[in-house]
Amino acid sequence: MTYSYLPILILLFVAAVLGAVFLSLNWILGRHQRNPSKLSPYESGVPLLDENRKRVNVRFYQIAMLFILFDIEAAFLYPWAVIYRSMISWYLFGEMLLFILLLGVGYVYVWKKRAFDWK
Amino acid sequence: MDAIASNAPLVVFIVIGTIAVAASFLVVMMRNPVHSALFLLLTFLCVAVLFVIKAAEFVAAVQVLVYAGGIMVLFLFVVMLINVRHLPDEKMTTSYTLGGIGVGVAIFVLFFAVVRTGAYHDEAPNAAKKLTTVREQVLTQHPTDPNKLVRKWRAKDNRNAEAIGMALYRDYLVPFEVASLFLLVAMIGAIVIGKRELSALEEETAPDYMLERVETEKEVKDLVNAN
Amino acid sequence: MPFDATDIGLSILKIAIVLFMMLNITPIMVWVERRGSALIQDRPGPNRVGPFGLFQSFADALKFILKEDIVPAGAHKWLYTLAPAVGLFPALTTIAVVPWGRDFRLPEKVWFGHRFFEGRPLFEPVIANVNAGILVVFALASLAVYGIVIAGWSSNNKYSLFGGIRASAQMISYELSLTLAAVSVLLVAGSLRLTDVVWEQTKYFVLFDTIKIPAWNVFSPAMWIAFIVFSVSAFAETNRLPFDFAEAEAELVAGYHTEYSSMKFALFFMAEYMAMGTMSALVVTLFLGGWDIPWYNEPPTWQGFVLSALFFLVKVSVLLFVFVWVRWTIPRLKYDLLMKIGWKVFLPLAILNIVIVAAFIAAGWL
Numbered sequence: 001m002t003y004s005y006l007p008i009l010i011l012l013f014v015a016a017v018l019g020a021v022f023l024s025l026n027w028i029l030g031r032h033q034r035n036p037s038k039l040s041p042y043e044s045g046v047p048l049l050d051e052n053r054k055r056v057n058v059r060f061y062q063i064a065m066l067f068i069l070f071d072i073e074a075a076f077l078y079p080w081a082v083i084y085r086s087m088i089s090w091y092l093f094g095e096m097l098l099f100i101l102l103l104g105v106g107y108v109y110v111w112k113k114r115a116f117d118w119k
Numbered sequence: 120m121d122a123i124a125s126n127a128p129l130v131v132f133i134v135i136g137t138i139a140v141a142a143s144f145l146v147v148m149m150r151n152p153v154h155s156a157l158f159l160l161l162t163f164l165c166v167a168v169l170f171v172i173k174a175a176e177f178v179a180a181v182q183v184l185v186y187a188g189g190i191m192v193l194f195l196f197v198v199m200l201i202n203v204r205h206l207p208d209e210k211m212t213t214s215y216t217l218g219g220i221g222v223g224v225a226i227f228v229l230f231f232a233v234v235r236t237g238a239y240h241d242e243a244p245n246a247a248k249k250l251t252t253v254r255e256q257v258l259t260q261h262p263t264d265p266n267k268l269v270r271k272w273r274a275k276d277n278r279n280a281e282a283i284g285m286a287l288y289r290d291y292l293v294p295f296e297v298a299s300l301f302l303l304v305a306m307i308g309a310i311v312i313g314k315r316e317l318s319a320l321e322e323e324t325a326p327d328y329m330l331e332r333v334e335t336e337k338e339v340k341d342l343v344n345a346n
Numbered sequence: 347m348p349f350d351a352t353d354i355g356l357s358i359l360k361i362a363i364v365l366f367m368m369l370n371i372t373p374i375m376v377w378v379e380r381r382g383s384a385l386i387q388d389r390p391g392p393n394r395v396g397p398f399g400l401f402q403s404f405a406d407a408l409k410f411i412l413k414e415d416i417v418p419a420g421a422h423k424w425l426y427t428l429a430p431a432v433g434l435f436p437a438l439t440t441i442a443v444v445p446w447g448r449d450f451r452l453p454e455k456v457w458f459g460h461r462f463f464e465g466r467p468l469f470e471p472v473i474a475n476v477n478a479g480i481l482v483v484f485a486l487a488s489l490a491v492y493g494i495v496i497a498g499w500s501s502n503n504k505y506s507l508f509g510g511i512r513a514s515a516q517m518i519s520y521e522l523s524l525t526l527a528a529v530s531v532l533l534v535a536g537s538l539r540l541t542d543v544v545w546e547q548t549k550y551f552v553l554f555d556t557i558k559i560p561a562w563n564v565f566s567p568a569m570w571i572a573f574i575v576f577s578v579s580a581f582a583e584t585n586r587l588p589f590d591f592a593e594a595e596a597e598l599v600a601g602y603h604t605e606y607s608s609m610k611f612a613l614f615f616m617a618e619y620m621a622m623g624t625m626s627a628l629v630v631t632l633f634l635g636g637w638d639i640p641w642y643n644e645p646p647t648w649q650g651f652v653l654s655a656l657f658f659l660v661k662v663s664v665l666l667f668v669f670v671w672v673r674w675t676i677p678r679l680k681y682d683l684l685m686k687i688g689w690k691v692f693l694p695l696a697i698l699n700i701v702i703v704a705a706f707i708a709a710g711w712l
Contacts, residue, residue: 002128002174007357007474008442008482014365015438019431019613022411026609031414058313060200060515063685064193065309067518069302070693071189074525075181076295077700078481078538079284081529084704085536087285093708095288095296100697102299106306107694113310116689118682153499157425160492167485177538180481184525188488192495192518196511199499278477280538 062115073103128172135172139165152198156191163187177280352467360473364441371623372616373403375666382670413608418502425500430613433493436486437620443479444627445541447471447637447655450646471637471655472541479539480532483628484525487583490621491517497614512681516591519688520582526696527576530703531563531632534712544636562635568706571699573633575692580625582688584618587673591681626665627658634661 080096110116142161149155163186170179287295377392377400384391392399417426449470452463476482491514498510535543550558551565563569582589630636637654644650679687706712 002171002176004474004476005171005176007361008439008476010357010361011365011439011442011473012435014361015435016431018369018438019434022609022613023427023431026411026413026415029412030608033414034416060196060511061193062309062313063515063519063689064189064196065312066306066689067522068185068189068193069305069309070522071185071525072302073299074522074529075185076287076298077526077529078181078532079177079280079287081532081700082280082536082538083284083288084533085707087288088708090708092288093704095292096704097701098296099299100701102296102303103306104697106303110306110310111690115310115313116686153425157496176476176478177481180478180485183485184481184488188485188491188521189518192491192514195492195495195499196514199495199507200511278538280478280481 057118059115059118066110066115069106070103073099132169132172135165135168139169153195156194156198159194160187160191163191175279177278177283352463356467356469357473360471364446364473365438368438368441368620368623371666372619373407375619375622375670376403376406378667379670379673382667383674386671386674407612410608410612415609416607421502422500425496427610429493429497429500430610430617432496433490433614433617434620436490436493437617437624440483440486440624441620441627442473443476443482443540444624444631445470445472445475445544445636446627446658447651448644448646449541450648450651453648469651470541471651475539475541477538479537479541480528480543480632481538483624484521484528487524487621488518488521490583490617493614493617513585513591516589516681516684516688517583517585519685520579520589520692523575523688523692523696524579524583526693526700527572527579528632530569530572530696530699533700533703533707534563534566534569540631540636544631544638547635548638558641560635560638560640562633562638562640564633564635566712568703568712569633569699571695572703575696575699576632577629579688579692580629581669581672582684584621584625584669586618586622586669588676588678589684590673590678591684622666622669623662626662626669629665630658630661634665 076099077096080092084092139162142158142165145158146155146162149158163182167179167182167187170176170182380402381391381399392402395401395405417423449468451466452469454464454466455462474482494510494517495514496510498506498508498513501507531543532538535546537543547560547562549561551561552558559565564573581587585591637658638644639654639657644654703712
């Protein structure tokens with residue numbers, strides 16, 4: 001039963017080979033004429049103006065953290081979903097409803113604190 | 120073919136295990152933090168493959184989904200945006216290295232001692248209560264009337280996700296609900312991190328309408344006119 | 347005994363077929379995109395290279411291979427080259443668990459004096475019918491974020507970096523609604539395997555004791571919200587309009603692949619089109635009945651298999667055309683609006699649908 005994962009591994013390997021083949025084909029068949037203007041970073045035609053980084057919005061970190069939390073919720077939902085049909089009962093429904101409601105409280109809190117705006 | 124089939128898990132384990140251990144070493148040896156993060160990603164993926172070998176497919180998928188696909192993305196956001204250039208004059212080994220190796224060896228001996236005697240096997244919480252098999256409904260022939268079909272419950276072979284579901288939502292229900300409280304606390308923490316602490320100078324000089332977080336133009340106008 | 351020579355041979359055949367289809371998606375979709383957009387915009391589109399411009403894709407592919415491969419100064423040597431390959435992995439491997447035809451028992455044949463297919467093994471047109479079926483897709487799709495993030499960081503360009511970070515933030519936000527919308531389907535199917543999901547949809551809903559509607563998930567009202575959420579999140583996951591913030595944004599030039607040229611650039615596009623193909627296949631499998639032919643009982647022979655595979659292909663093609671159609675019809679959203687909708691609208695809708703479906707099943711209506 002674990003052997004059925006082998007084809008995925010083979011596909012992964014094939015994808016790697018394919019990528020390598022395409023890239024090396026390009027390397028072999030393409031020209032190699034470097035000059036400095038081609039190699040400099042692209043800034044809409046204007047030479048590099050400033051080097052310092054501007055401050056990053058903390059929103060990105062918050063979004064990533066919230067994503068992790070809701071992903072864990074989804075990970076809890078999967079085993080529940082697959083046994084739901086065979087162990088049908090209102091108790092099972094209520095258990096998950098409680099879980100979702102508790103996380104819903106957190107979700108409403110995050111909404112009210114306006115963490116979902118100004119991305 | 121049989122020899123390959125029966126030894127394949129061992130071979131895969133050795134190869135992937137080596138890669139995982141080597142990658143985890145490289146995590147702490149790299150100078151560039153982005154390299155470290157990417158090697159950590161590789162470690163997580165190798166661990167997922169090891170889970171698959173032990174037929175824990177659901178755990179492997181969740182490992183990739185949450186760990187490799189979520190937590191490492193967060194790490195990469197932080198590392199890439201902070202843009203810590205690697206420090207060329209940082210020493211690779213410090214005076215703490217020996218102590219670190221000592222602690223590592225001690226933990227290894229601890230793990231070895233526990234795993235070797237098989238003491239990590241915990242018995243089922245209630246030995247009389249076995250893991251129930253999951254059922255599914257199938258249409259089968261009616262026992263007497265050949266023209267009709269009936270639905271019968273049939274046991275489905277226990278797969279990883281179903282087994283975890285059975286354990287989690289019957290035997291370990293309370294820890295599961297407590298986990299939701301943990302997640303709630305984590306959400307609150309994620310918001311608290313985003314709160315900007317204003318320094319004393321900013322508190323004095325920033326105009327009032329900038330300190331409030333406003334949503335609409337109207338609120339801005341109200342606040343400006345109120346001063 | 348887990349596998350023998352027959353299994354290996356059939357596996358390789360299946361991989362070859364699916365790989366052939368996936369590799370052909372890019373040239374075909376490039377042509378469809380350009381002619382389709384031309385049709386929508388009331389202009390001719392490419393019609394010089396071959397009849398109806400059919401060979402345009404080959405000309406494009408040749409151009410990509412022969413163009414110069416520029417690696418900008420200061421770009422990270424290894425990661426810059428690795429990023430498009432990393433983008434290619436999830437695109438090619440997620441199709442492995444999608445069933446594209448009906449399974450059938452192979453008949454015993456005698457060729458060249460050898461008996462083949464003794465015992466009539468079952469030919470399942472899925473490359474890997476694993477127990478954790480749909481989770482493999484989501485797990486590998488979550489790795490697609492890394493292609494973008496690494497591409498943005500390794501080009502020595504702060505616009506690429508910010509474009510990459512914003513694109514990956516968008517992708518992870520919509521990945522949530524994607525996975526949660528699929529849970530509704532799993533509730534009905536009772537299993538993570540996509541083959542079971544499709545088999546559930548081969549049954550029929552009977553209305554008023556006379557009208558038989560095929561039990562495709564899109565026809566059951568409890569799943570309509572999930573269908574919409576999943577489809578829209580599929581657009582966002584593959585970075586297609588109206589969510590293609592990563593690619594064509596005026597303030598960030600061309601986003602995360604600004605500094606990429608020739609084949610690496612082409613690999614990004616191949617990965618995007620293949621991801622489109624996989625997402626269409628997923629929508630078809632989860633909601634539109636997969637390989638099921640409505641009102642027709644496919645016989646478990648190779649004719650039934652071929653028919654069902656063709657039907658699957660037709661459904662996926664229709665969805666791919668819808669992808670192109672939407673691209674040239676709906677304007678692009680602003681980034682903050684995009685994220686707001688993803689978190690404030692689609693996430694609660696997906697969870698609402700899960701609760702609705704669970705309540706219906708518990709009440710016995712589904």
